[in-house]
Amino acid sequence: MNTRTVFRIFKQARWKHSSLKLYDGARVAVIGGGPAGSLFSYFILALSRRAGLDLQVDIYETRDFETPGPPGCNMCGGVLYESLVQSLAVEGINLPATVVQRGIDYNMLHIGIGSVKIQTPRQEKRIATTFREVGPRGMVYLKGRRLDNYLMQSALAMGARRIFGQVDQVRWLTDPKSPEVESRLIQVKTSGGEFHGYDLLAVASGVNTAVLRLFCDLDFGFQPPQTSKLLVREYYLGQEVVSKYLGSIIHAFLLDIAGLDYGAVIPKGDYVTICLLSSHGNLEPGAMETFVDNPAVKRILPADFSMARQACNCSPGINLAGSTHPFNNRIVFVGDCCVSRLYKDGIGSAYRTAKIAACTVVFQGISADFMKHYLPFLRRMEKDNLIRKMLFKSARQIQNRHFIERAVLKMVSREQQGKANAEKGMSMLIRDMLTGGAPYIEALMLSMHPLFWTRFLWNILLAIVFRPGSKYDPNLAVHTLTSDETESHS
Known part of the structure; x- marks a missing residue:
């Protein structure tokens, strides 16, 4: 996030004196009907009712989430965290069993010299897998709606309207009754369609689309994510x-x-x-x-x-790095076309950005309010992603250093066997790095704990002193999962 650019543009646009707010009957456009777009639509409609506002929300989406393969594909590995499922349930979105393909018992870490099970104490931070769309090409047995379609239907049930079409033009429309820049409405046009004016435009198109280039030509400094x-x-x-x-x-x-x-x-x-x-x-x-x-x-x-x-x-x-200036008067970006947790938890990031943006829009406003209430959250996520990059860079240093690999496997194995504290050990660190199940700052603080380093250095010393296969080889205690054990957990 280029903070200097954000402050400069805000100052030039005189947003400090702006008081743009949605009103009863205001029109909202959402580009993209994936999790970020559907959740934003759901939240803004739910929150506006609490605020006594009746809004019209149009979701522009080209994909058919009820068709297997590319026509409905959202190109995602599809991992859900139990905490996210619970958060959605609190919001009134109860994901049915047909959305969740398989509950995950634990993770298995594989490195060059061996493998080891990583399971958190007390079975917390559980995760599950899902198909974002109906499923891969050729799937014919459909067991109910999948995640993206279910979230879309939840938004439609809340009162949103879906418009099938590819947005190919976005432009400002100046209100002739006011000379102020802040009074400009935003217009959206689909291929072969006409321009439609909106009081607010939420962009949730993701990063795999040409739509983002449309906003680079507008005058507020937006640049897509890296x-x-x-x-x-x-x-x-x-x-x-x-x-x-x-x-x-x-x-x-x-x-x-x-x-x-x-x-x-x-x-x-x-x-x-x-x-x-x-x-x-x-x-x-x-x-x-x-x-x-x-x-x-x-x-x-x-x-x-x-x-x-x-x-x-x-x-x-x-998304590797967040977009530059992902908001302006009457425009806000949500989901990974704005910022996302690095490598992991994209659906969770869509949920958080959508909810915070919707709260800002309904209860604060649609101009300088993004600077005060939305930007701090985006900056925290960017800082957390920098920590993730640093942790992964450190993890790459152990590759081809077999004595360190043996030390890591030994630590995890002892923790999984209950011989050491897994909550403050290598197991939790690796799991949080691989799954994104907790803020990366927590993983960093864990890796800096004196007890962690004492145990890690001791295991490195053992790995250096004792050769592989010897009586005291740290790798002898490492447990590698067999196919029979895998079947017993299915």
Whole structure:
């Protein structure tokens, strides 16, 4: 977030003296019907009723969330945190069982020399997997609505209106009765349609769209987020095979593969999703084949696994750094086209940005109020993302340093066996890094605790002194999950 640019533009526009607010009968446009757009629409309608306002909300969305494959795809790995499910329930959005594909028992960490289970004490911070859309290409057995469609229907039930169409033009409309810049309305036009004027425009289009370029030409300094490509593939294995080999476990990989930061294998009903991520730039096309051929990955997949079983694939952009100036008079950006938690919890970020933006709009205003009530939240998220980058950079330093890898596995193994405090140990640190289940500042503070470093350095010393395979080898106690154990957890 370029804070200096934000302050300069606010000063030039004289927003400190602005008092723009929505009124009874005001019109609101939302570009994008994914989680961020649907949740913003839901919240602004729910909150406006509490404030005694009757708003008209139009959601512009081109995708058909009831069609499998690309027409309804939102290009996402699809992980939900139990805390988010509970928060949505408090808001009146109760996700049915058909939305959640599989509850996750725990994570499995795989590094070059071994694997270890990571389960939090008392089973808190649980997560589940979901299809954002109906499912991969070719899926014909539909078991109810999926996440994006369910959230969209919740917004429509609240009173929003859906408009099918691709927005191709956005422009200001000056009120002839007032010379003030703040009085300008915003107009939206779809391909082949006419311009429609709105009092407020919320942009929730995500980063995988050309819509964001429309706002670069307006006069408030918006620039899209910095992004990188994520490789995602869905494979059909059948529920029996998925349960036998993968169980209800998310498998996370920190492997020494050029350019790869992180890989994950995620079970979803009859399918398995493989995601590869790099912050160094876009991964090469052969990266997926290199990953699947790695011995650590082969150990968890069926012996007859074939990449020809691919049902769907995509290479969506993901947010690496927030957009510049994501709000203006009558315009606000929400979701990952604004800012998102780095690498993880994109749906949770959509929920938080949508709710805070909606609260600001209804109870504060639609001009300088974004500066006071919305910007601080965005800046906190950006700072937290910087910590995540630092933690991942540190994690990459252990690759190819087998003595450190053995020390890490030993620490996690002892914690999982109850021989050490997992809440203040390596288990919680790695889990929060891999899942984004807590603010990254908490992971940083944990990694700086004296007790953590005492235990870590002691295990490094053991790994250096004792060779692999010796009686005191720290890696001897490391537990690697077998296929039989995986099946018992399914």
